Amino acid sequence: MASSASIPPLDKISLVGGWVETALWGISSVVFMGVCWVIFLKTDSKTNRWMLGTTSIVLYILATVHISATLRQLLEAFILVPQPPQPLFATLYFSNETSPLALLKNVIYTTVVFMQNLIVIWRFYIVWGRNWRLTMIPLVIEFSRAGVAYAGTIILARPGIDIFGSTLRDLGLISWSLDITVNVTVTSAIAGRLWYMGRKLSIASSSDTRIQSTYGTAMVTMIESGALYAAVTVVLLGLYVSDSPATLVAIDDATQIAVLVPMLIIVRVGLGLTHGLPRAYRSYVEGQAERPVSFSMGPLRFPHRRKPTNFGGQISVNREVVTTDLSKNLADDLGMSDFKGTSEDPEDRSVKSSDPLTSHVRVW
Structure with missing residues (x-):
């Protein structure tokens, strides 16, 4: 029988990890309510409502089942202890990865990722x-x-399997390495494409007023969210390579973060909680001079009116704001339709461009 000194304190590690996971699930619950409001209750939510809504609901259900299994494990390890109590019962309990609850949590983590x-x-x-x-x-x-x-996950459920053994180590290294590769490359490709289209849109604009593009805002949001999950995966990989006993507990916390990241993108974009947006709106509003302009960001409207100078006649100066069908469709698909700048001018005419990214330019 191994001495108590050779057994890692899985009871303490699991208890702390359970508290952290509970806090993360609480944050996910608040964000999930924001997702439901953005997708299902906002009147201007249109495209891909059911795609984003269904995936968010499924992810939140999986996160809830996962935290429920964690709390049940804590009860069985510390409260529902068989009598007479076995020495190091809680530590031995959390070291058993073949139990139904442990298997359920591992399957949920793999599915959520x-x-x-x-x-x-x-x-x-x-x-x-x-x-x-x-x-x-x-x-x-x-x-x-x-x-x-x-x-x-299937191999880990077999009795007597060492989590840091050669077979599982190879599978773990491959899985987490590919996970990092997919997130970093795909997120970088999304950000690069948004930067390119935002640049083309800026070049196509004939207005002297410089507006921070919706694409730039979405690009920063995607990079931040992708970097968050990639950092968590790197931490998991580092813990596993170093044979740390906290690896499995960190997986529990990573499950909640994997659920939180995609929902956080929806809420941040849908509610306008992105970097630089208030400053962009403020700069644009301050640059307007001769016409009433209002910006719509969800249900909130920020009007700005200045009285035009009277030179003895009726002079109306129109500022041009450039958008594209491609940008509109992209905004609807990613839930970014709230970021459109609108004016009160009822006239709408089209200007053709040879650039496919700037065709069907709308001028207000």
Whole structure:
């Protein structure tokens, strides 16, 4: 029998990890309520409502089942202890990865990561003009990664398997390495495409007023969210490589973060909680001079009116705001329709351009 000194304090590690996971689930619950409001209750939510809504609901249900299993484990390890109590019962309890609750949590983690990566790939598909040929590359990598991850989960459920053994180590390294690769490359491709389209839109604008593009705001949001999950995966990989006993507990916390990241993108974009947006609106409003302009960001409107100078006649100066059908469709698909600048001028005319990114330019 191994001495107590050779057994890691899994009871303390699991207790702390359970508290952290509970806090993360609480944050996810608040964000999930924001997602439901943005997707289902906002009157201007249109495109892909059911796609984003269904995936968010499924992810939140999985996160809730996962935290429920964690709390049940804490009860069985510390409260529902068989009498007489066995020495180091809680530590030995959490070291058993073949129990039904442990197996359930491992399956949920693998499924949540799989769904989270599919959502990122779906956004890649939307941003890159629904080009399914390009989308097949990350899809093949992700399905391969998921197959390796599920194989490792099945092997881990066998009695007597060492989590840091050679077989599981190889599968874990492959799975987490591919996970990082998919997230970093796909997120970078999305950000690069948004930067390119935002630049083309800025060049196509004939207005002297400089507006921070919706694409730039969405690009920063995607990079921040992708970096958050990638950092968590790197931490998991580092813990596993160092044979840390906190690896499995960190997986529990990573499950909640994997659920939180895609929902956080929806809420941040839908509510305008993105970097630089208030400053962009303020700069644009301050630059207007001769006409009433209002900006719509969800249900809030920020009007700005200045009285035009009277030179003895009626002079009306129109500022041009450039948008494209492509940008409008992209905004609807990613839930960014609230970021459109609108004016009160009822006239709407079209200007043709040879650039496919700037065709059907609308001028208000």
